[in-house]
Amino acid sequence: MGTLYLVGTPIGNLADITYRAVKILKEVDLIACEDTRVSKKLCAHYEISTPLKSYHEHNKAQQTEYLIEQLREGISIALVSDAGLPLISDPGYELVVAAREHQIKVETVPGPNAGLTALMASGLPSFTYTFLGFLPRKEKQKQEILEKRMYEDSTLIIYESPHRVKDTLKTIQKVDKNRKVSLGRELTKKFEQITTSNVDDLLNQLQEGLIPTKGEFVLLIEGAVAVEDTSWFEEMTIVEHVNYYIDQDMKTKAAIKQVAEIRHMKTGEVYDVYHNV
Known part of the structure; x- marks a missing residue:
């Protein structure tokens, strides 16, 4: 054969x-x-x-x-x-x-590969990425996919035509207008252009012709950043927070270090407060 x-x-x-x-x-x-x-x-x-x-x-x-x-x-x-x-x-x-x-x-x-070529130069995280290819043309279906995928900790790679790139950016805007997005066009050609910014800025650049709507686009969306849950210790004083870990059989030094890391403080600062220095 x-x-x-x-x-x-x-x-x-x-x-x-x-x-x-x-x-x-x-x-x-x-x-x-x-x-x-x-x-x-x-x-x-x-x-x-x-x-x-x-x-x-x-x-x-x-x-x-x-x-x-x-x-x-x-x-x-x-x-x-x-x-x-x-x-x-x-x-x-x-x-x-x-x-x-x-x-x-x-x-x-x-x-x-166009998606990975754009990702390399976008400045967006490249450690984890998800390739979605072309999104549905219908607005409702497109938004449903983005609402699901944009809350994953992964850079999204999308292919889009020049005629629909503005509409897709507007859909992204509805989901999270503060997310960093990158537009890549004319990849590897003389007029290659890869622009990374927020959605509002990219839409303005498209409107003003700074990003021409010519050629196929690669659209990259920054992955969601996990929000740290601090609610459980917000009411605690630093001393109470250190004692919380000590009560779990953690050594005092290790407990101070843990509190400093979680509260984004210097270890010495937590040490001084705990020991009333």
């Missing part, structure tokens, strides 16, 4: 492609792509003469069956999207599932 290659392609700058990706695209028998017009430009740039076959959201049902038949007959196929990684908010999931069901070998050829 043939091999199905999942090949990452540039998200803007045509130079952002691996040697291996070009090699695979030249060696396979067929390239399945979202839009043949887009992929032709990439192929022409790297002198790739492999035949192209359209594979997109509207024909994936019939084309999946066709491509699986080709793979079973020994034809090797590379799956690419218009930009970035196949399957990541792009077609290909059904094809990969079918290939695995038929024990067809699936190989990945990594490449750029």
Whole structure:
């Protein structure tokens, strides 16, 4: 049987492609792509003469069956999207599932990803992030998802079209207008722009044309910061607070240190108050 290659392609700058990706695209028998017009430009740039076959959201049902038949007959196929990684908010999931069901070998050829590219330069926390892809178009459904997800301790990564980016920002504004948000556009291209600010400021910049509504957007939302519950000790004096831990068999020195940490004080200050220095 043939091999199905999942090949990452540039998200803007045509130079952002691996040697291996070009090699695979030249060696396979067929390239399945979202839009043949887009992929032709990439192929022409790297002198790739492999035949192209359209594979997109509207024909994936019939084309999946066709491509699986080709793979079973020994034809090797590379799956690419218009930009970035196949399957990541792009077609290909059904094809990969079918290939695995038929024990067809699936190989990945990594490449750029718009969401992570924007995250790297956004200045927002990158330790934990959640990829949401494209949000629903309907306002009610969009708000429901954001109300749920924006209260997680994770930077959210969203893809958005230039025609809907303002509306999505207004929805974010309804949920939490103080949250830091980053807009990335024209990534890896000459006029790349990644702007991080509050929602009000970003909407003003869009309105004034400082952030042009051209090209696909990556929208990043800062994760929620956990609010520390201090209600249980707010009524206690510092002495009472230290004694609370001592009563739980904690040494005096350790109790003083614990109180200082929780109250965001210096250990010496708590020590002086406790010992009435």
